[in-house]
Amino acid sequence: MGVYSDIYEFAARAGAFEGYVYRREGLAANSLERWVDHLVEGYTAVAPGARNEFQGLCDGTIGRAIQSLIPTLGENHELITKLKGLRLGRMPTSPDDFSRKR
Numbered sequence: 001m002g003v004y005s006d007i008y009e010f011a012a013r014a015g016a017f018e019g020y021v022y023r024r025e026g027l028a029a030n031s032l033e034r035w036v037d038h039l040v041e042g043y044t045a046v047a048p049g050a051r052n053e054f055q056g057l058c059d060g061t062i063g064r065a066i067q068s069l070i071p072t073l074g075e076n077h078e079l080i081t082k083l084k085g086l087r088l089g090r091m092p093t094s095p096d097d098f099s100r101k102r
Helices: 002-019 033-045 048-073 080-083
Strands: none
Touching: 002 033, 002 048, 002 080, 033 048, 048 080
16 A cells, blocks of 8 residues: 555544544453554554654544543553554543644
């Protein structure tokens, strides 16, 4: 795939994931493992220079998903750790924190 396809694929999956886990209770970690692994694969498939262009937005999307999952999985769960590896900037304060640096 080309860089634009890689970006689109990752962004679509990340946005869908954020929406799926948003404040959802009772999620089982085993139902999310494959999804998180695909997010990590998609993120690493995008060239670092291209990732730099959207990293701030990614930090928000993935960070809000993390904030939704922490109450269910716990701060130190393996899936949370994997997702934190996709973030470089500040963690949103909640799943509803849509503030971003402009």
